[in-house]
């Protein structure tokens with residue numbers, strides 16, 4: 237998803253708001269671990285130009301769904317992560333992080349999905365105190381005890 241930043245190049249120092257939505261399919265969907273589905277990716281923020289560069293500051297957000305690590309129930313969790321990018325008209329050997337402007341546009345796809353992948357929870361839980369499944373009979377212990385001794389830790 238590209239963003240036309242020509243206003244920032246015309247008026248350096250002035251902040252302009254942006255709001256974009258991004259498709260999560262193909263290569264972008266493949267950035268997330270197996271079993272994690274991400275929908276509704278978007279980014280909102282501002283960009284400002286100056287001296288052949290454009291700075292983008294915003295947030296990336298999406299909805300991630302997976303299964304609870306303990307009881308396997310479906311879990312949907314909003315994710316949010318910061319987006320901080322510098323785009324330049326020329327490559328800067330001192331700043332390998334710097335991305336290149338494409339004419340008057342910047343491509344935020346990689347920045348947004350890199351942030352979202354970092355913003356994923358380490359593991360999904362349906363709730364903090366999920367009791368999980370009984371290792372003996374597989375019963376959902378959130379619904380009540382099944383009669384088997386809980387494993388001592």
Ligand SMILES: [Zn+2]
Nearest residue numbers: 304307362366
């Ligand atoms: Zn659970």
Ligand SMILES: [Zn+2]
Nearest residue numbers: 370373382384
């Ligand atoms: Zn049991």
